Amino acid sequence: MSKYGYFDSENKEYVITRPDTPLPWINYLGAEQYCALFSNTAGGYSFYRDPKERRITRYRYNNVPQDRGGRYVYIRDNKTEDFWSTSWQPVMKKDKYECRHGIGYSIITTEYAGVQTKTTYFVPLGENLEIWMLEIKSRKAVDLSVFPFVEFCLWDALNDMTDYQYNLNIGQTEYKDHIIYHLSRYRVSQDVVGFLACANAIPKGFDTQRRDFLGTYGDFHNPRAVEEGKMNNSIACGWAPVGALMLPCHLKANETKTFIFVLGFSEDINEPAKKVKKFSRKDVVLKELARLKEYWAESLDKFSVRTPDNELNLMANTWNQYQCRTTFNWSRSASYYESGIGRGMGFRDSNQDTLGFVHMIPEKVKERIKDLAATQLPDGSAYHQYSPLTKKANPSDHKYGDDHLWLIYSVASYLKETGDLAFLKEKVTFAGEDKGTMYEHLARAIKFSLKHIGSHGLPKILFADWNDCLNLDQGKGKAESVMVAQMLVGAAYEMAKMAELLNKKKDAKFYQQVADKMKAQINKASWDGEWYVRAYTDECEPVGAKVCPEGKIYLESQAWAVMSGTADRERGLKCMDSVHRHLATEHGIQVMTPPYSKFYYQLGSIGVYPPGLKENGAIFCHPNPWAMVAECLLGRGDRAYEYYRAILPAARGEIADLHKTEPYVYCQMIAGKFHKDFGEGKNSWLTGSACWNFVAMSQYILGIRPDYQGLKIDPCIPKAWKGFSVKRTFRGADYLITVRNPYGVSKGVQNIVLDGKKVHGNILPAGKPGKEHRVDVMMG
C-alpha cells in the first residue's frame, strides 16, 4: 500500500490513485513490433520496432514539467468554455483520478465538472497501432467537444531533437477521409506513415500544424484551438506536424458515449484506412482487448506461486515476469531513462535477460541466443552490442573481459529449462565469417579467457567487466578481474557438465581441470582475509581490498565466489558475512564501500559519480540477487529473504516519496547510504535486475530450479514460513508443487512425493508434455 496506489491482484493491475507520482509510473503497451511507453498520466511515446529510426510520436525527455508529452484527449464544455484533459496531464484539472496499469493495457478514469471519462489504451495483438477507447458520461446534459491530440516525431528520433535547420523543413501531413496522415519522409522512403483517426465518429475539424493548434506561445496545457473551441484545419508543410481532431459530443444526463481513437504506423499508405475501419466498432475493440489479456495470462501462467508473502506473490506471479518479458522485447532501448537512440542489444545484458523468461518463451530464447552467438567473434570474444533492426554488431565497441562468458550461462539455462541438448550441435556463424556448433561457440569463449591471463593468473578485465565503470586497463593491458575469474570457474564447471552430457569425456575432464585450477588460483591470489579482492589495476594494485583507502570491498566477487563454487564453505560464509557487515543496508546491498570521494584515473569512470550513486557505492539491484543466490547456496534462507525484501519494489510502496520509481517493477539502482537521498530509486523497467531477482526468488529462495536432469526442488526460505506452493510448467508438463515446512527450517528436503510416489533425491524427472503432476515436498 502506498499513498499513490495499490495492487489489484485479482485483475493483475496496479492502481494509481493520484496523478502526481514522484516520477511518471510507466507501463509498456505492445507485445510485438509496436511499442507504446505509457505513463500514469498518458505520457510517453510510441515507436515501431526501433525507437531511434521509427519513432512515431514525439516525447521530450527531462521535460519541465516532467513527463509532458503524450496521448492526450482534451474535453471542452462549450457552454462554460472550461476545458480539461482526460488523463490529468497536460491541463492538470481533475475532481477524481485513477490509472490502472494492466499487463499490456492501461485505463485512466477521471472526473471533472461532472463529466466522467474512462480511456482504455492498448495495442491489439498483431497490429501496429494503439487504441484509445474513450467512454464519456455526464451527470447532466452537456455540449462538449472532444480533442484527441498527439505530436508526431519526424521518425529519426536523434535528428528530431538536434537538426532543426533541416527538420523544420520536412514535416508533411494530409487529411483524407477523416484520417490524419503523417507523411514526413514519405516523399523519400515511401515506407513510413503515421496516422490518427477517430474510428467511430466524424470530426468537425482538425489541425496538423502545431503552431495552429497551440497558438504561437501556446502550451500543451492551454491549446488555443481548445480554448477557443475552433480548429484551423491546418496542414503541416515544415515546422512541427501534430495530429488533432475535434469531435462534437452532446450528452444527455447520464448518457455514455464511446469514441474509438486509433493512432498507428504503417509501411503502406493504403493500410491506415482499412485499420481505422476495422476498429470502428466497440465490440471489436473489446474482443481484441480480451484476446490480449488471454495472451498475457497464458504467458504468465507458466509460473505462479502462493507464499506467506503477499508482495512476493504479486511480483512473482505478475509484475516481475512482465518486467522480464519487457526486457526481452526492448532490452535497454527505450524507457523513461533510456532515450531510445543509443544502445542496441547488449551481449551481456541480453544473455542474462534470457534467464528471466526462458520458462515463458524457450523457443524465442533459442533464437535470441543464436542472434547473440552470431555476434561472437571467431576468437571467442564478443561484440558488446548489436542493432535490433539489422542484428549487425557495432564494431567500434570496446572489448570486455566478461561478455563472451555470459553466453555459457544463457545456453546452460536454456538447456536446463528445455533439455534440448541438440541445440549444442546447431551451427551458428561467428561474426564476419566462420561457422561453428553452439558447443564450439562456448568452447571458444572459455578459450578466449584462458588466452588473456594476467600476472595474478586471472583473466584480464580488458575495457571492463560486468561493472562497466571499472576501466582499469590504462594502456598496459595488465589489469585483471577476480569476478571474471570466478565467472570462468562457474562457466567451466557448466561446460564440463555439458561435455559429459554430449559424452565428450576428454572435454569434460579438461573443463573440470580449468575450473579447479582457476578456483585454486583465485583462492591463492585474491583472498584478502575476510573477503575476495575485486580486481587488479594496470599497475597490479588490488581493487576492493583492505589496503585500498576507498572501495575496500565489492559485492560481486563475494557473491560470485559462492555462486561459481570458487569459495569453500568457510570462505563462502566469511565473505558473505563481510557483505552483510559492510555492504548490506535496509535499502539493499551496496555494490561497494566506501565510495570513492574523488576521481582516481587508475580506476576508470567509476569515480565520475558522486558517492552513493551508480557504480560508486549505490545499491545496484542487479547484483543484489547474486547475494541472495549465494546465501541460499550457503543455506541461510532468512538472510537471502531479508535481501530479497529490501529491494522488492512492492515492499517499497510505503516509502514511495523516497523510492520514487514504480512499486511494481525493479529499478537499476537505489542511492546508497553515502548519498543524502539514501533509498532513492532510479532507472526502472529495463534492467538486468528483473531477470536476476526472478532467478533468485524462483530458483533459489523457492528453490524450483531446472537442471539438466529435471526440475530440482531445493528451497531456502525464511524459517518462519510454514510452506508455500508453486505451479510451474517445465518441458511442457505442469507441476503443482506444495512445500510444507513444519519444522521451521530454512533448507533441506526430507522427502518429495510425485503423483503419490516418493522421489529419490530432489530432482523431478521431466514429465510428459501436457500432463499435470502433483508434487508434495516436506522440508526438514
Added chain:
Amino acid sequence: MSKYGYFDSENKEYVITRPDTPLPWINYLGAEQYCALFSNTAGGYSFYRDPKERRITRYRYNNVPQDRGGRYVYIRDNKTEDFWSTSWQPVMKKDKYECRHGIGYSIITTEYAGVQTKTTYFVPLGENLEIWMLEIKSRKAVDLSVFPFVEFCLWDALNDMTDYQYNLNIGQTEYKDHIIYHLSRYRVSQDVVGFLACANAIPKGFDTQRRDFLGTYGDFHNPRAVEEGKMNNSIACGWAPVGALMLPCHLKANETKTFIFVLGFSEDINEPAKKVKKFSRKDVVLKELARLKEYWAESLDKFSVRTPDNELNLMANTWNQYQCRTTFNWSRSASYYESGIGRGMGFRDSNQDTLGFVHMIPEKVKERIKDLAATQLPDGSAYHQYSPLTKKANPSDHKYGDDHLWLIYSVASYLKETGDLAFLKEKVTFAGEDKGTMYEHLARAIKFSLKHIGSHGLPKILFADWNDCLNLDQGKGKAESVMVAQMLVGAAYEMAKMAELLNKKKDAKFYQQVADKMKAQINKASWDGEWYVRAYTDECEPVGAKVCPEGKIYLESQAWAVMSGTADRERGLKCMDSVHRHLATEHGIQVMTPPYSKFYYQLGSIGVYPPGLKENGAIFCHPNPWAMVAECLLGRGDRAYEYYRAILPAARGEIADLHKTEPYVYCQMIAGKFHKDFGEGKNSWLTGSACWNFVAMSQYILGIRPDYQGLKIDPCIPKAWKGFSVKRTFRGADYLITVRNPYGVSKGVQNIVLDGKKVHGNILPAGKPGKEHRVDVMMG
C-alpha cells in the same frame, strides 16, 4: 516599422514592443569566448567556446511553448502572493513590456502590478560571464522577493539530451559564500565550473535541485518555491542542477533598487568568488557596459553609409555587419536552428563568411584562413568541416566539388582588403603532413578541380557543390557541376592576377588559359538557349535545363556565369533576364523552379523537402546577392536594388507575421511561391546570406570595392538615387566618400576627386594609415 517593433538607429538598437513575436527574436551576447544566445523574452542558453562540450545552461530546442528556458528573474509580492517574471516568459504576465536588442547587449523592461523592472544583460569584454543587472522600482511601497533562476546543462550538450541513465547521476552543486557553484563533471575534469550569484546583496535562500525549486510537476511558469515564497536550500547530487536564489527586496514608493546577478563559467574553482566581487558595484557594471559599446562602435565604424534608403542604412551600418561578425565567432554552430552539437566550422561557409568581416578584422581573417588552409588535403581538395575547439578536421566527411575553390576567393578578398601580398608566401601545413606556401595551397585547389573533369569537360560535382542537396554522384563518379566550372573560371582569373603580382609570368599565363578554356567549354557545352544548365547527373543528363520535367532553371549557374566572367554580355543579360522571368518573386529569387514534386533518386536529397522549402525551390538568401552582383556587373542598378530590397530584413518588418524571423538579420531561407506560406522566413542569424548581402550592397550596389591596387569606386545604384555617402576604412586610412548622381544613371563614374585632386580611373590608391581622405565622386 512592424507590429512587433522598430529600429532605434541612434542607439543602434532594435526595439521589440511586444513579447509574443512569431518566433523568438534573438541577440548574441559575448564577443569572444563566452556566448549567450538571448531571445527577446530572455530565452536561450550560454556556452564557453564550444556549444557542444561546454554548454553552461540548459535549453530545450523545439520546446512547447516555444523558447521556454532562459535567464529568468521571478518577482513575488509577498503581500498579495502574486508573482511574475521580468522578461514576460515564463510566467507570461505583464502590463508593459519592451526589449531592446543592442550590439552585444539586451535590455528588457517590464511593468506588472505597479512594479517596474529593467534588466540589462551583457557579457563584459575579456570575461567568461554574463551580467544581469536588474533595476527595480515600485509606484507604491512593496515587500518583494526576487528570484534569479537558471537551469544548468551537464556540459556535454548531446549527452545532456540523450543519456539519462548516466546523466541523472552526475549532477553536483555547492553553495558557498552566497555563490551557487555548478560542479557536475568537476570531479573528473576539474576544469568546468559554472556559477550564479548576486554580486551586491545577500540571498535569503537558494535552490540547486530543480525538483525542489519547481515542485514535482511544477513548471517554469509556476515554480513552487516562488508560489510559496520559500526556498529549500537544496543541494543537487544527481537529477537536474539549477541555480536559484531568493533576495528580499523592500521598496518604498518610487524607490529604485539594483541587483547585479552574475552567471558565469570558469576553469578555476577559485575564480568565481573574485569575479562576483569584481562586479559588485553598479558603477563598475556601467563602465563595463560602456566599454563594450565602444568596442563595437569602433568595430562597426570601419564602414558606414548614408543613402536615400533608411532601411539599407540601418542594415549596412549596424545589423548586417554585426551579423557578419557573429558568423565569424560562431560559424554555424549555435542558433535557434543550429542546436550547437553537430556542425563544426565549414570549409565552404567559413571561407565565404570572411568576405563579410575582412574590413573589420583583417588580422583575424588571416588566422582563420590559415586554420582553413590547414584542413586542405595535399591533393588540393578540402575537408568539409573542422572542430572549432581542436581545429582538427572531421575526416569522415564526403568530398565536395567546390570546397577547395572557396579558399581562392577568401584569400583574394583578404589580399584586396589588405594588400598583404606576403601572405601568399607564408607556409601553412596541409592536413596530415606536407607544407606549402599559401600560393601553393591555392594552386593545388585549381589542380584538384582540373584533375576531376567529366565528359562535358566540366569539373565533377563529387558529393555536392554549394547546393548540398544536389547529390548527383550515384556511384559512377560522372556527375558534373556547371557552377563549379564557373567558380573555377573565376578562381583561375583571380590566380592569374595573383601570379602577375608575384611576378610569376608563366603561372599567370597558365591560369589565364585555364580560365579561358573552361569558359569556352561551359559556353559550348552548357548553354541551354536562354540560361545555363546547372549540372549533369551520373547518367550525363542535364539538371536545370528546359528538357527537365521539373527543376528547369537554377539561379546559381546564371549568377555565377556573370560573376565569374564566363558569360559574354549578351548571354549574361539573357540568363539574368531568365532569372528575373522565372525565379524572381516579390519575396526574393527562388533558387530553382519548378520545384520537384517528388523524390528523384538521381538528383539526391534535394527532393527530401516539400516544394518551396530549402533547396527545393525556396528563396535562398545566400545566392540572392549573387544575382545582385551579377546585375551590378551588367549595369542594371534598379534590378539589383529590387533584389536587394526583396529580402532585406529591415524592409520585411511590416510582414512580420508572415516573415516570422528577426527584421534585423538575414535568414537562410524564405519559402518560395510553391509553398502555402510563400514569404515565410526560417533559419536566421548564422547564414552565408549575411556576408554575401554585405558584399553585394557595399561593393557592388554602392560600389566601394577593394582591389589589389586600391579602393575601386564603381557604384551601380537605382537611377532615382541622387547620391549617397560612405565612410570606409581601407588599409588603415579613412575615406569619406560622397557620391553624387545628378544625371540619374545607374552606373558609370564621370570623375573622382581625392583630397581635391582628380583621380585617373576609378581606383583610389591606398592612403597612409591613420590619414583621412575626402573623396568626391560624380556619376554620369
